[in-house]
Amino acid sequence: MQIDILTLFPQMFQGPFSTGIFKRAIDRRLIQVNIHNIRDYTHDKSHTVDDYAYGGGAGMVLKPEPIFEAVESIKSDICLKEGGSELPIILLTPQGRLFCQQIAQELSRYSHLILICGRYEGVDERVREHLVTDEISIGDYVLGGGELAAMVVVDAVVRLLPGVLGSEASPLDDSYTTGLLEYPQYTRPDVYRGWAVPEVLLSGNHAQIAKWRHEQAILRTLKRRPELLDKANLGLEERQLIERLRKDS
C-alpha cells in the first residue's frame, strides 16, 4: 500500500514512522509512506498556505491552491504507475465520519491512500467539495491539526495488511473485529504478588480455554461497552449467557 500524507508539519511523522511496526512494514516494502509538505506547493515568496476567512472571524483558513496542486501531483504520479484505480482522498477533520475498526478494514483494501491533515481554523470549503472523497474524525474532540489523527488512521490500517503483524491470525482476534472487547491476557509468572492466573489458562485444555475467553470477552463488553453487544454477531447460547449475566449483575 502507498500512503501519501499532506501536512504543514512533516517532522511530526519522523518518530512514528521510524519505529515499531511502521518501520518493519516500510523496510519489508509492505507499505510506502510519502510525507508531503503542503508549503512546497506554494508559488509566492513567503510560501503562504493560509489566509483570513471571508466574512471575518478569528483564525486562518488553509488556502485551496497548494492542497489541490499537491493532490493532483501525487495523483498523476500514481496514474502513471498504475492507471485509474480508485483512490481515496481523505481529509482529517473533527467534522468527518467517526473512525472505527470497520473503516480501518475498508481502507485496508485500497492500494493507495491520500491523507490531508487540516490545521488552523479550517480548510477552504472547495477542498471538501471538489477534491476530497472522504472526511474522517478520530473522535469527538478537537486536536491542533490532523497529523495525530492521520497517524491513528495509518496505524489502524497498516496493522491489518497481510504480513505486517507477526501472525496472520492476530488482527482477527482484536477487540472490535470480533464485535467484542478482548478477553483478559496473562503471561508469566503464574502467581505475581499473590495474584494468580486463572487456573483454566494453565490447564492445557484448549476447548475450555476458548470457552472461558469467549465468556470473558462477553462479560467485559457487557460491563464496559454494553451497546456493542447489540451489534455483535452472537448465537442463541451467547445471547442466553448475556441475559443470565445481566440478571446476576
Ligand code: ADE
Ligand atoms: N483535526 C482536529 N481534530 C481532529 C479530530 N478529532 N479528528 C480528525 N482530525 C482532526
